[in-house]
Amino acid sequence: MSRNSAPAPVDRSPADRSQADAPLSHGLKQRHLSMIALGGVIGAGLFVGSGAGIAAAGPSIVIAYAISGLLVMLVMRMLGEMSAANPASGSFSVHAERAIGPWAGFTAGWSFWFLLCVAVGLEGIGAAKIMTGWLPGTPEWAWVALFMLVFCVTNLAAVKNFGEFEFWFAALKVGAITVFLGIGVLAILGILPGSDAPGTANLTGAGGFLPHGSEGLVVGLLASVFAYGGLETVTIAAAESEHPVQGVAKAVRTAMWRIALFYIGSMAVIVTLVPWDDPKVVEKGPYVATLDHLGIPAAGPIMNLVVLVALLSAMNANVYGASRMACSLVSRGQGPKALGRTFNGVPRTAVLFSSLFGFGCVLLSYWRPDDIFQWLLNMIGAVILVVWTFTAVSQLLLRRRLERESPQKLVVRMWLYPGLTWVALAGMAAIFVLMAREADTRLQLLWTGGLTLALAAAGYALQRSRSRR
Known part of the structure; x- marks a missing residue:
């Protein structure tokens, strides 16, 4: 598309470019897509x-996981509709550009890139x-540097190697959570040897079901939103699959109910079996704390290994x-050209830059070790809501266009x-309002709002500059 085009064709250019979007390979299979959907989010x-x-x-x-789970199911259905109609490695960024304008694609795309790098x-x-x-x-930073190096190498290789690597990692996570849910249900029913049915004692005791009121629920809601973040990666990966349309449709359908079962089910099992105010829930992690509480031999160390694999995956x-989102943005003229360079279908420069940015976020943990993790967690939850x-x-805008032009x-x-x-939009607005009302989350909301406005302004300025040229 010529840069000298009149402003009118600018709105159509993303539709044309979304078919190729970026010169990437097509080495992912359907089984890879299904597991990538789970691997990026768990x-x-x-x-x-x-x-x-x-x-x-x-x-x-x-309740927090159920509310955010319902929201993510609706969002993924919308995203599946748009991505099956127009597969692109830029996913919702491309859709936002097509529906609203280049500034919206710029804002959504770079917001998502930011949250993935922080994640x-x-x-x-x-x-x-x-x-x-x-x-x-051993120093934490050295381990993080080692992990970054390993995954840089993995992502610099052909995409089919990444897909195979992620398939087995994600399969282990899914299997472990399934076993955990099975053990938890048996313990709740009192069938597990050596355990008594806890009843509702942990759900209603120690302050009741809402021990910290609405403020605590909002913090839990943001933590749950962050936990669901990353599911969108499957629609990005679909553009590099052998059959993008069929692949994204099937992956979205299966991922939604699996995620809801794993997440909501896990939380229900944990708070039923373990007192919510047990310090081990935070110190060791809720899964390890639950298995230790049940007294299952060696279960804690095994679960720690599973958690490690899950985090690395x-x-x-x-x-x-x-890296794919950055590459897509550059291919649409919305980022530095250097990030869009590909080698054998892999955006290696974008991989290196994204990894370095993520490592930079790790340095924050040494400046503010006591609170930075939770602070970043809440901020990313707010950024996900923006996306x-x-x-x-x-989806509201493109659905009408599709029904009219390409049903x-x-x-x-x-x-x-x-x-x-509209129900989903109302739910997102309600969470933003709750964040603004609570002191613990208001600052993160302001930071997120500032980031979004800055990106929107930069995107609009870029759009105006291109139109004048």
């Missing part, structure tokens, strides 16, 4: 961040803490997602359109 947010969420919300963390840092911090627990005296998937808002608005592309359809899309 990480620090669930295994580490949920402990802080439980400590803040108490048993009501189940890489958080996953690295969590994994390093496990390693230093096993090998006391999520790091791998998030480096992948960040989801762009996704919902884009055959609606392989996946949003439920009860447009009603449920």
Whole structure:
């Protein structure tokens, strides 16, 4: 598309470019896509961040995960509809550009890149803490640097190698959570040898179901939103699959109910079996604390190994997602050209840059070791809500356009359109309002708002500059 084009064709250019989007390879299979959907999302947010969420919300963390789980199911259905119609490695960024304008694609895309890079840092911090627990005296930063090096190499290789690596990592996580849920249900029913049915004692005791009121619920809600963040990576990966349309449709359908079962089910099991104010829930992590509480021999160390694998898998998937989003943005003229260079279908420069940015976030943990993890967790939760808002608005606009111009592309359809899309937008707005009302989350909301406005202004300025040229 010529840069000298008149302003009118600018809105159509993303539609043309989204077919190629960036010169990437197509080495992912359907089984890779399904596991990437799970691999990118089951990480620090669930295994580490949920402990802080439980400590803040108490048993009501189940409600927090149910609310955010419902939101993510609606968002993924919308995203599946748009991505099946127009697969692109820029995913919702491309859709926002097509629906709203280049500034929206710029803002959504770089916001998501930012949160994925920060998530890489958080996953690295969590994994390093496990390693230093096993090998006391070793520096955390050295472990994070080692992990970054490993996943840089993994993501610099052909995409099919990344897909195979992520498939087996994610399969281990899914298997471990399934076993955990099975053990938990048996313990709740009193069938597990050596355990008594706890009843509702842990759900109603020690302050009740809402021990810290609405403030605690909001913190738990943000922790749960971050835990679900990364599921969008499957629609990014679909552009590099053998059959993008069929692949994204199937992956979105299966990922939604699996994630809801694993997340909501896990939280329900944990707060039923273990007192929410048990310090081990935060210190050791809720999964390890639950298995230790049940007295299962060697279960804690085994679960720690699973958590380590989960964190490393999520790091791998998030480096992948960040690099592809950056490459897509550059291919649409919305980023430095150097980040868009590809070698054998792999955006190696974007991989290196995203990894370095993520490692920079790790350095924050040494400046503010006591509170930076939870602070970044809440901020990323707010950024995810911004991305989801762009996704919902884009779906409202693009669905009407698709029904009018290309109804055959609606392989996946949003439920009860447009009603449920508006319900999702209302839910996101309500969470933003709750964040603004609570002192603990107001600052993160202001930072997120500032970041979003800065990106929107930069995107609009870039759009105006291109139009004048």
